[in-house]
Amino acid sequence: MRYLIAGAGPAGVVAAETLRRADPQATVRLFCGEQEPVYSRMAIPYLLAHKIDERGTWLREPGHFEALGIELVHQRIESVEWDTHTVRRADGQREHYDRLLIATGARPATPPVPGMDLPGVRHCWTLGDARAIAARARPGSRVVLMGAGFIGCIILEALVLRGVRLTVIEAEDRMVPRMMDATGGAMLQAWCERKGVRVHTATQVLGVERAGSDTLAVHCEHGAVHPAELLVVATGVLPNLDLVADGTRLSLETGRGIRVDPWQRSSDPDVFAAGDVCESVDWYSGERAVYAIQPAAVEQGRIAALNMCGRPVRYAGALPMNILDTLGLVTVSFGHWAGVPGGESVRRAEPGRSRYLRLEFDERDRLVGAIVVGLPEHVGVLRGLLQRRAPLGAWKARLARSPTRIAEAFVACTATTGLGDAASP
Amino acid sequence: MLKALSIVPDKCTGCMQCELACSYEHEGVFNPARSRIRVFHFHDEARYVPYTCTQCAEAWCQLACPVEAIQINPHTGAKEVIENLCVGCKVCTIACPFGTVNYNQATGKVIKCDLCGGDPACARYCPTGAITYVDADLTAYERMRMWAARTDTQAQASA
Numbered sequence: 001m002r003y004l005i006a007g008a009g010p011a012g013v014v015a016a017e018t019l020r021r022a023d024p025q026a027t028v029r030l031f032c033g034e035q036e037p038v039y040s041r042m043a044i045p046y047l048l049a050h051k052i053d054e055r056g057t058w059l060r061e062p063g064h065f066e067a068l069g070i071e072l073v074h075q076r077i078e079s080v081e082w083d084t085h086t087v088r089r090a091d092g093q094r095e096h097y098d099r100l101l102i103a104t105g106a107r108p109a110t111p112p113v114p115g116m117d118l119p120g121v122r123h124c125w126t127l128g129d130a131r132a133i134a135a136r137a138r139p140g141s142r143v144v145l146m147g148a149g150f151i152g153c154i155i156l157e158a159l160v161l162r163g164v165r166l167t168v169i170e171a172e173d174r175m176v177p178r179m180m181d182a183t184g185g186a187m188l189q190a191w192c193e194r195k196g197v198r199v200h201t202a203t204q205v206l207g208v209e210r211a212g213s214d215t216l217a218v219h220c221e222h223g224a225v226h227p228a229e230l231l232v233v234a235t236g237v238l239p240n241l242d243l244v245a246d247g248t249r250l251s252l253e254t255g256r257g258i259r260v261d262p263w264q265r266s267s268d269p270d271v272f273a274a275g276d277v278c279e280s281v282d283w284y285s286g287e288r289a290v291y292a293i294q295p296a297a298v299e300q301g302r303i304a305a306l307n308m309c310g311r312p313v314r315y316a317g318a319l320p321m322n323i324l325d326t327l328g329l330v331t332v333s334f335g336h337w338a339g340v341p342g343g344e345s346v347r348r349a350e351p352g353r354s355r356y357l358r359l360e361f362d363e364r365d366r367l368v369g370a371i372v373v374g375l376p377e378h379v380g381v382l383r384g385l386l387q388r389r390a391p392l393g394a395w396k397a398r399l400a401r402s403p404t405r406i407a408e409a410f411v412a413c414t415a416t417t418g419l420g421d422a423a424s425p
Numbered sequence: 426m427l428k429a430l431s432i433v434p435d436k437c438t439g440c441m442q443c444e445l446a447c448s449y450e451h452e453g454v455f456n457p458a459r460s461r462i463r464v465f466h467f468h469d470e471a472r473y474v475p476y477t478c479t480q481c482a483e484a485w486c487q488l489a490c491p492v493e494a495i496q497i498n499p500h501t502g503a504k505e506v507i508e509n510l511c512v513g514c515k516v517c518t519i520a521c522p523f524g525t526v527n528y529n530q531a532t533g534k535v536i537k538c539d540l541c542g543g544d545p546a547c548a549r550y551c552p553t554g555a556i557t558y559v560d561a562d563l564t565a566y567e568r569m570r571m572w573a574a575r576t577d578t579q580a581q582a583s584a
């Protein structure tokens with residue numbers, strides 16, 4: 001068996017390791033499209049914050065892949081010929097596969113405003129971006145961050161820790177709009193402002209101009225102009241569809257990402273996809289979804305690999321989950337935190353203490369989503385409760401009175417104490 | 426033979442010795458808030474339940490870690506946090522569906538049960554035998570119950 005994996009991010013790496021363990025005889029070739037050691041995007045903010053050096057961003061120790069007998073190839077895959085099961089590499093060589101995994105991740109979106117190609121305007125996506133940002137984000141530098149979504153907010157902290165003077169511009173009406181409701185977003189914004197970050201929500205960046213040899217002028221709505229040495233763009237991500245884009249036609253079934261079935265298989269039976277590049281389904285609604293988060297990427301990589309080597313394993317669907325630490329304030333969200341039709345909501349907010357808990361239940365008394373601000377202990381149990389999809393029974397009413405008893409609810413409802421009234425279906 | 430923590434809630438009296446022993450072993454202080462094992466008190470039922478990482482086979486925390494900072498100790502089988510690799514991103518704290526990995530603001534790293542390198546302090550100081558450290562197959566029953574309580578269907582299918 002000859003397995004090729006396009007993309008050596010977390011999804012590709014976990015898939016390669018899983019294939020290796022599950023099929024010791026097979027050839028496993030992992031293609032890394034960047035001329036860098038195999039690294040983790042997620043670790044970049046900690047590099048910028050001086051918590052680690054570049055080595056600290058590496059996904060695996062040097063020699064790891066060789067030791068396992070995984071062939072790591074530093075070649076971008078340029079195209080795939082589906083009929084002949086062949087990939088073409090950047091150097092023009094062709095390679096045959098029996099099964100192919102596409103784990104090429106996502107790319108950062110570039111907003112359609114003038115000036116995005118100026119020096120001093122950067123995404124924060126690759127190690128190369130990190131080096132360019134580090135060169136410009138010096139203590140006292142003026143930096144504008146465009147986009148206060150989840151990834152934007154992680155970068156926000158790293159920039160503040162570098163000692164820059166930071167202004168954040170967010171087009172929507174609050175920070176992390178896909179992770180926090182108005183209450184949580186407002187707490188986060190107040191917290192950032194107390195730490196000296198200027199945050200402008202409901203404001204668009206209209207364009208960027210050069211305003212001096214090393215200075216940019218960032219133009220916003222209502223005539224506001226922010227001078228800056230650096231503009232960091234974090235306005236969302238898009239699955240990398242180059243391999244399936246064939247002129248204007250798409251060669252595999254594609255929605256926002258490459259569509260996969262619950263076995264991570266694409267519309268071509270010998271081609272699988274995992275991670276930020278794929279469109280799987282939401283764990284609760286079953287609707288098509290791309291969540292582009294690390295836990296989903298690695299779980300899909302593992303499941304894709306098992307199915308590729310003939311061990312049928314079904315993915316339960318992607319569960320959105322995010323945790324953010326913004327200069328000491330930990331915010332967390334899971335699942336359908338905005339609630340579902342016919343469901344019920346429990347909310348406890350203490351804005352003065354930057355604490356907030358919101359739990360959402362469906363009509364069958366199952367937990368379907370949660371927001372947590374400032375209460376980071378045992379947050380993982382929320383995932384446990386969401387994925388068990390079991391009615392909470394008597395615990396629902398207890399949680400409505402005291403939502404912070406969530407960890408107790410989990411322990412009471414799980415195996416340690418017997419399955420009780422929350423037994424799995 | 427690998428050993429595992431066996432927890433029998435019925436024997437727990439809620440004395441908190443395990444939490445104190447754990448925090449002292451790892452942090453040098455007697456402070457239940459910094460313990461890796463936690464005793465839940467269910468007032469309604471007058472029941473105490475010690476709760477910590479089961480070193481589960483799925484190792485969600487290890488899988489989710491972006492920098493290989495959670496590794497298996499070959500002697501104990503425990504999933505351990507390698508402090509100098511952990512960047513404090515906390516993804517493991519939400520990926521673990523048991524909620525047994527937590528963030529320590531003081532160090533900027535996550536903490537979880539590491540079986541104390543093979544001599545768990547919680548078991549050593551438990552006066553009633555509610556927590557014991559036994560050959561792994563003796564806790565097979567608990568493991569099976571855990572299995573039944575699986576958090577996803579994929580793991581069942583891969584059995």
Ligand SMILES: Cc1cc2nc3c(=O)[nH]c(=O)nc-3n(C[C@H](O)[C@H](O)[C@H](O)COP(=O)(O)OP(=O)(O)OC[C@H]3O[C@@H](n4cnc5c(N)ncnc54)[C@H](O)[C@@H]3O)c2cc1C
Binds near residue numbers: 105125323
């Ligand atoms: C700054 C930042 C912070 C983040 N923080 C978090 C966080 O805290 N929590 C969280 O859950 N998620 C976070 N994420 C998102 C997380 O990093 C991604 O979800 C995760 O990396 C997805 O893994 P992947 O393997 O699918 O894709 P990627 O990590 O993008 O890896 C894909 C790899 O494929 C390569 N590639 C692309 N095309 C080709 C080709 N044609 N041939 C060969 N190779 C190719 C790419 O160069 C890349 O190396 C963060 C992302 C960023 C940028």
